[in-house]
Amino acid sequence: QQQVKQSPQSLIVQKGGISIINCAYENTAFDYFPWYQQFPGKGPALLIAIRPDVSEKKEGRFTISFNKSAKQFSLHIMDSQPGDSATYFCAASFGAYSGAGSYQLTFGKGTKLSVIP
Amino acid sequence: DTEVTQTPKHLVMGMTNKKSLKCEQHMGHRAMYWYKQKAKKPPELMFVYSYEKLSINESVPSRFSPECPNSSLLNLHLHALQPEDSALYLCASSQGTGYRAETQYFGPGTRLLVL
Numbered sequence: 001q002q003q004v005k006q007s008p009q010s011l012i013v014q015k016g017g018i019s020i021i022n023c024a025y026e027n028t029a030f031d032y033f034p035w036y037q038q039f040p041g042k043g044p045a046l047l048i049a050i051r052p053d054v055s056e057k058k059e060g061r062f063t064i065s066f067n068k069s070a071k072q073f074s075l076h077i078m079d080s081q082p083g084d085s086a087t088y089f090c091a092a093s094f095g096a097y098s099g100a101g102s103y104q105l106t107f108g109k110g111t112k113l114s115v116i117p
Numbered sequence: 118d119t120e121v122t123q124t125p126k127h128l129v130m131g132m133t134n135k136k137s138l139k140c141e142q143h144m145g146h147r148a149m150y151w152y153k154q155k156a157k158k159p160p161e162l163m164f165v166y167s168y169e170k171l172s173i174n175e176s177v178p179s180r181f182s183p184e185c186p187n188s189s190l191l192n193l194h195l196h197a198l199q200p201e202d203s204a205l206y207l208c209a210s211s212q213g214t215g216y217r218a219e220t221q222y223f224g225p226g227t228r229l230l231v232l
Contacts, residue, residue, distance in 0.1 A: 032218030043121075043207050043223035044160065089159050093218035103148075103211065103218050104173070107159035 004092050006108025013115050019077040021111045023090035026071065030092035034105070035064065035075050038087045047088070048075070080115045087112050120144075121224035123208050129230045132198060138227045140191040140208030147213030149191040150221065151183060154205045160223075166191060167213055198231045205229075 005024045013019045023033075031052055036044035050057045050064045050073065057064045063076040077084055090108040121142045130136050140149065148167050152160035165173035166185040180202075182194040191208055205228055209221040 034220060036223075041205075041226075041228065043123075043205075043226045046220055046222065049220060087157075103221075104162055104165070105160075105221060110157070110159055112157075 004090060004106050004108045006090050006111060008111060009109070010112045011114070013080045013113065015080065015082060015115055015117050017080050017115075019080045019084070019113055019115070020074060021088055021090070021113070022072065022074045023092075023108050024070075024072045025092050025106075027092075028071070029094050030106075032093040032103075033064070033066065033073050034091050034093075035062075036089045036091065038089065038110075044089060077113075080113075082115045082117055085113055085115050121208055121210055121222050123206075123224040123227050125227060126225070127228045127230075129232065130195065130198065131232055132200070134198075135194070135196045137195065138193040138206055138208075138229075140193075140224055141189055142210040142222070142224075143189055144210065144222070145188075145212075146210035146222075147188060148211045149185065150209040150211075151191065151193050152207040152209065152223075154207055154226070160207055164193075195229075198229075200231050203229055203231045 007022050034049035035047045037047045038044040048059050048062050050066050052068050055066050061078045066073045088111045091105045093103045093105050124139045150165050151163040154160045162175050163177045164183045169185045180197050184192040205226040207226045208224040211219045211221045
């Protein structure tokens, strides 16, 4: 129930195309869903995040779609660029007060995106 | 400013050495984290500090010893590591308010090689 399943493992998209990465979860206690972008040798950088009270969030070319009933969420990258080539991780976290003031992120296994010119 | 800094960027050490990794944030965050990341894998949580107290230890071997000297600093002391401990070590922080899941901000990591 703690797992977040991410697909595909790798993705090749033409420049200007749409990149779509999907994630699914089981635990309905998750209430925060961030996406991280990671370049080789660098730390993960927060890209965009959503809470389950909204079905979609858009920031520039990046959109999260959230389907609470299906327990799925996805990242759409519009007009994909070679500079978007990176590994993308979806994640989920609990919202209830843990008493520790901290939260554990459950990560998907990652998607390596390659955008070819 | 959402910056978490880590030093050193790269570290090579022998199995008998003692070294330390350092992490710093000035965002006023009260939760700080250590993660280990192997190639082509997601980050794995090692330790969590909340208000300078260790709140989570994910069954990490004792050759890794965390320390939180103050609310801005987090150290990871390394001793008698094994070659399989070679990885990217990431530090992260979050507000630590305790009532809602919140964003974790990651540092650039320390690339560790154990010979």
